[in-house]
Amino acid sequence: MAKLDKAEVEAGLLALPGWSLEAGDDKWITRKYRFGAFLGAIAFVNEVARLSEAANHHPMIAIDYRMVTLRLTTWSAGGLTPLDLATAAEFDAAFERQQAQP
Amino acid sequence: MAKLDKAEVEAGLLALPGWSLEAGDDKWITRKYRFGAFLGAIAFVNEVARLSEAANHHPMIAIDYRMVTLRLTTWSAGGLTPLDLATAAEFDAAFERQQAQP
Numbered sequence: 712m713a714k715l716d717k718a719e720v721e722a723g724l725l726a727l728p729g730w731s732l733e734a735g736d737d738k739w740i741t742r743k744y745r746f747g748a749f750l751g752a753i754a755f756v757n758e759v760a761r762l763s764e765a766a767n768h769h770p771m772i773a774i775d776y777r778m779v780t781l782r783l784t785t786w787s788a789g790g791l792t793p794l795d796l797a798t799a800a801e802f803d804a805a806f807e808r809q810q811a812q813p
Numbered sequence: 814m815a816k817l818d819k820a821e822v823e824a825g826l827l828a829l830p831g832w833s834l835e836a837g838d839d840k841w842i843t844r845k846y847r848f849g850a851f852l853g854a855i856a857f858v859n860e861v862a863r864l865s866e867a868a869n870h871h872p873m874i875a876i877d878y879r880m881v882t883l884r885l886t887t888w889s890a891g892g893l894t895p896l897d898l899a900t901a902a903e904f905d906a907a908f909e910r911q912q913a914q915p
Contacts (some may be wrong), residue, residue: 772875
């Protein structure tokens with residue numbers, strides 16, 4: 712998959728509120744998700760794991776109590792590709808589904 | 814729970830191979846665990862979540878593909894306490910149980 716240039720990444724990020732280029736590093740996009748409880752954060756990470764295993768594209772994941780930080784890059788391309796933007800959108804949809812649960 | 818001084822922490826760490834004081838910061842102990850597959854790392858994180866929720870003492874967790882990094886401190890004490898050492902031992906036991914699975 713072809714690496715995107717910075718302008719292409721920034722255009723793609725317009726459709727991904729909450730995601731941004733990592734400061735000082737154009738190879739990563741990142742987003743933080745906040746939850747009401749630790750186990751909500753863990754449930755989200757399990758869904759992220761399921762989706763990323765299915766796509767064979769895995770984010771770096773940090774769980775800081777009730778906050779989850781995801782970071783995406785495409786190692787094989789040495790930077791960001793459309794796969795990162797598509798996977799980010801999938802994680803956002805999973806977050807929205809979880810937030811919509813009663 | 815009373816904060817341990819550095820000598821006490823170092824004595825406690827003798828019983829916790831793999832755990833160490835974080836470089837340049839005496840308030841955290843940390844260990845990295847390596848797994849054969851991403852989903853093994855995720856299974857471990859779920860067990861860590863279960864144990865830490867039961868103890869009401871939660872580590873910072875990072876999942877970098879097949880490597881899990883845990884970091885422990887006791888916020889209320891402003892440093893490390895016996896609870897951190899006990900919880901670290903519980904996580905190690907969980908890791909050993911998982912490694913022993915066929």
